[in-house]
Amino acid sequence: MRKGMMFGLAALAALSSGTMVTTSARAAGEAIPLPQHTWSFDGVFGSFDRASVQRGLQVYREACAVCHSLKYIAFRNLADLGYSEDEIKAMAAEVLILDGPDDDGEMFERDGRPADYFPSPFPNDKAAAASNGGAVPPDLSLMAKARPDGPNYIRALLIGYEDPPADFELAEGSNYNRYFPGHQIAMAAPLFEDGVEYADGTPATVEQMATDVANFLMWTAEPKLEERKGMGIKVIIFLLVFTGVLYAAKRKIWADVH
Amino acid sequence: MSGFQSNNAVIKWIEHRMPIFSFIDHSVGSGYPTPRNLSYMWNFGSLAGVTLVVMIVTGIMLAMQYTAHVDYAFDSVERIMRDVNYGWLIRYIHMNGASFFFIVVYIHIFRGLYYGSYKAPRELLWMLGVVILLLMMATAFMGYVLPWGQMSFWGAKVITNLFSAIPIFGEDIVVWLWGGFSVDNATLNRFYALHYLMPFIIVAVVVLHLWALHQFGSNNPIGIDAKGPQDKIPFHPYYTVKDAFGLGVFFVFFAAVVFYIPNYMGHPDNYIPANPLSTPAHIVPEWYFLPFYAILRAIPDKLMGVIAMFASIGILFILPWLDRSPVRSGRFRPLFRIFFILLMIDCVVLGFAGAKPPEGLWLIAGQLATAYYFIHFLVILPLLSVFETPRPLPTSIGEPVLKGGGSMAGAPAKPMEKA
Ligand code: HEM
Numbered sequence: 238m239r240k241g242m243m244f245g246l247a248a249l250a251a252l253s254s255g256t257m258v259t260t261s262a263r264a265a266g267e268a269i270p271l272p273q274h275t276w277s278f279d280g281v282f283g284s285f286d287r288a289s290v291q292r293g294l295q296v297y298r299e300a301c302a303v304c305h306s307l308k309y310i311a312f313r314n315l316a317d318l319g320y321s322e323d324e325i326k327a328m329a330a331e332v333l334i335l336d337g338p339d340d341d342g343e344m345f346e347r348d349g350r351p352a353d354y355f356p357s358p359f360p361n362d363k364a365a366a367a368s369n370g371g372a373v374p375p376d377l378s379l380m381a382k383a384r385p386d387g388p389n390y391i392r393a394l395l396i397g398y399e400d401p402p403a404d405f406e407l408a409e410g411s412n413y414n415r416y417f418p419g420h421q422i423a424m425a426a427p428l429f430e431d432g433v434e435y436a437d438g439t440p441a442t443v444e445q446m447a448t449d450v451a452n453f454l455m456w457t458a459e460p461k462l463e464e465r466k467g468m469g470i471k472v473i474i475f476l477l478v479f480t481g482v483l484y485a486a487k488r489k490i491w492a493d494v495h
Numbered sequence: 496m497s498g499f500q501s502n503n504a505v506i507k508w509i510e511h512r513m514p515i516f517s518f519i520d521h522s523v524g525s526g527y528p529t530p531r532n533l534s535y536m537w538n539f540g541s542l543a544g545v546t547l548v549v550m551i552v553t554g555i556m557l558a559m560q561y562t563a564h565v566d567y568a569f570d571s572v573e574r575i576m577r578d579v580n581y582g583w584l585i586r587y588i589h590m591n592g593a594s595f596f597f598i599v600v601y602i603h604i605f606r607g608l609y610y611g612s613y614k615a616p617r618e619l620l621w622m623l624g625v626v627i628l629l630l631m632m633a634t635a636f637m638g639y640v641l642p643w644g645q646m647s648f649w650g651a652k653v654i655t656n657l658f659s660a661i662p663i664f665g666e667d668i669v670v671w672l673w674g675g676f677s678v679d680n681a682t683l684n685r686f687y688a689l690h691y692l693m694p695f696i697i698v699a700v701v702v703l704h705l706w707a708l709h710q711f712g713s714n715n716p717i718g719i720d721a722k723g724p725q726d727k728i729p730f731h732p733y734y735t736v737k738d739a740f741g742l743g744v745f746f747v748f749f750a751a752v753v754f755y756i757p758n759y760m761g762h763p764d765n766y767i768p769a770n771p772l773s774t775p776a777h778i779v780p781e782w783y784f785l786p787f788y789a790i791l792r793a794i795p796d797k798l799m800g801v802i803a804m805f806a807s808i809g810i811l812f813i814l815p816w817l818d819r820s821p822v823r824s825g826r827f828r829p830l831f832r833i834f835f836i837l838l839m840i841d842c843v844v845l846g847f848a849g850a851k852p853p854e855g856l857w858l859i860a861g862q863l864a865t866a867y868y869f870i871h872f873l874v875i876l877p878l879l880s881v882f883e884t885p886r887p888l889p890t891s892i893g894e895p896v897l898k899g900g901g902s903m904a905g906a907p908a909k910p911m912e913k914a
Contacts, residue, residue: 309570490733
């Protein structure tokens with residue numbers, strides 16, 4: 238039986254190393270090591286740093302929303318971040334939403350409500366590309382899951398703007414970024430020291446804003462992360478206990494066979 | 496064989512009219528005699544069955560919220576993740592369940608390869624298993640297309656395009672598969688219809704697989720036939736409890752992935768909506784297809800690559816006639832054991848090669864590993880059957896298992912089991 242188990246473990250190890258290939262291959266494709274930040278949402282007990290996520294929302298609204306949509310987030314979702322109903326209503330009311338048609342068949346604009354989704358800055362991709370030198374600013378809702386090591390990548394990208402090396406030929410309309418694959422990105426550096434003024438007095442360094450907005454985008458990508466991790470602990474503890482009981486039952490029933 | 500008995504009047508009434516209780520008893524109950532020496536390697540069959548049920552249950556729940564349309568599919572999956580109660584849980588179980596299904600089934604297959612479970616009289620049982628593997632692959636491939644992310648779209652495109660390698664009709668077949676001139680809404684719709692259908696075909700083939708299994712019962716780690724009742728124990732309660740324990744262990748691993756690293760085995764690009772105008776830098780299939788992908792790309796000629804890929808599974812159908820050694824279990828085959836380990840390593844190398852772009856050293860490694868894969872089955876196994884001297888087999892299952900070593904009365908001593 239022991240031999241069988243070892244065989245099983247070996248096969249499992251073989252298979253899991255097979256899976257690891259995929260991930261490492263992805264990372265290897267770009268081969269630019271990202272600076273690793275310690276995120277509060279990492280680990281088994283991880284949760285979002287509410288203050289940072291709220292600051293990240295501010296950064297998004299003030300520094301990214303002119304170009305990037307956030308299609309999958311509705312104002313009502315902000316309740317998860319600790320905003321009160323009134324605060325959410327106030328934030329929603331700051332945007333204009335195209336609604337209709339009304340009873341006369343006309344489209345009309347109205348103030349946003351909590352049930353509305355974040356409005357997109359451009360009516361379509363063509364308009365977005367036209368305003369951005371041909372490059373479409375991607376929707377940011379899922380960005381933290383749509384890139385390898387997403388949160389670290391977003392943070393690195395935002396602090397990665399620097400002068401190109403002397404021998405680097407930068408294409409017209411491109412910006413040099415240390416962490417963008419190929420180093421030429423159509424997005425100009427969006428963050429500047431004190432570009433936003435944080436209500437909680439946190440100094441708005443580029444690094445701070447990058448970290449906050451990455452935290453926020455992790456929340457937009459995986460809003461159920463806390464629920465998931467919290468449930469996971471309970472499920473796994475239950476399974477361990479239950480499996481222990483089954484093991485005892487197995488020992489007992491098999492006692493007369495071995 | 497113990498006849499089924501019950502004192503319950505209702506059970507008796509039903510049993511008299513439709514003997515379903517004795518059927519269950521003979522299938523997984525105390526009326527099904529099972530070798531007493533099965534190791535934990537024999538847990539993976541029941542694990543695969545449970546995983547199939549998990550996939551069907553979560554799949555139907557997803558289907559209630561999913562929209563199979565190119566404009567809405569991606570959004571509907573995100574809605575499941577965000578707005579549907581526990582939708583994230585259902586989807587992560589389904590998504591990772593596919594990976595665990597393959598982990599379990601691959602272990603199950605390698606178990607069979609090591610212990611010679613494909614040999615007479617279980618050839619048909621084995622072949623039905625290979626049919627299940629093929630159906631699973633088709634199901635998983637089509638399921639992966641449904642969320643309509645970048646890898647969904649480009650994976651579908653690359654794999655369906657393989658059929659264009661078929662001479663003369665190739666291009667027409669691809670158009671026929673797509674239901675149009677590109678991977679588009681018609682393609683997504685038919686993949687959804689088939690993705691819903693195929694798991695139930697798998698269930699049907701699983702029934703046949705179990706039917707064939709019950710004809711001769713399980714093989715066992717020693718690979719010799721049971722000599723009498725002393726070599727067997729009733730399935731229930733012995734293996735029901737052992738399978739239940741194995742299931743618990745399996746669920747711990749499964750839950751750890753679902754709750755803590757649900758996207759580890761997925762590809763980040765599939766969180767980007769499908770865009771026919773932008774090709775991802777590397778198009779890679781899900782990890783469980785990587786070895787086959789490596790075989791496909793090892794051969795420069797497209798048609799030959801496709802043939803080799805299908806042959807790598809097709810060869811399993813004729814395996815019972817390639818390995819003619821009368822000894823089933825690898826435990827008693829000193830040379831076979833070594834080559835078995837080499838085959839496992841070979842498959843891992845193929846997996847690595849499948850993940851890398853087909854160039855340089857990895858291409859060569861993939862080509863060598865592909866060649867070795869076929870050499871293992873077509874050359875090494877047939878030769879081993881002739882030249883290998885197996886170690887002496889135990890005389891009965893009971894002998895090496897029972898403490899005290901006394902061989903059970905009534906077990907005739909035979910040096911070798913005829914195949
Ligand atoms: C053999 C069993 C099955 C396997 C191996 C399988 C595999 C898969 C895979 C790999 C995905 C993509 C998951 C993702 O990346 O998001 C998927 C999605 C899906 N499957 Fe299945 N599936 C199975 C059974 C079923 C059944 C019985 C249904 C019932 C209708 C179903 C319905 C769906 C739906 C609606 C989706 C799209 C939602 C999503 O992508 O999360 N599946 N399946």
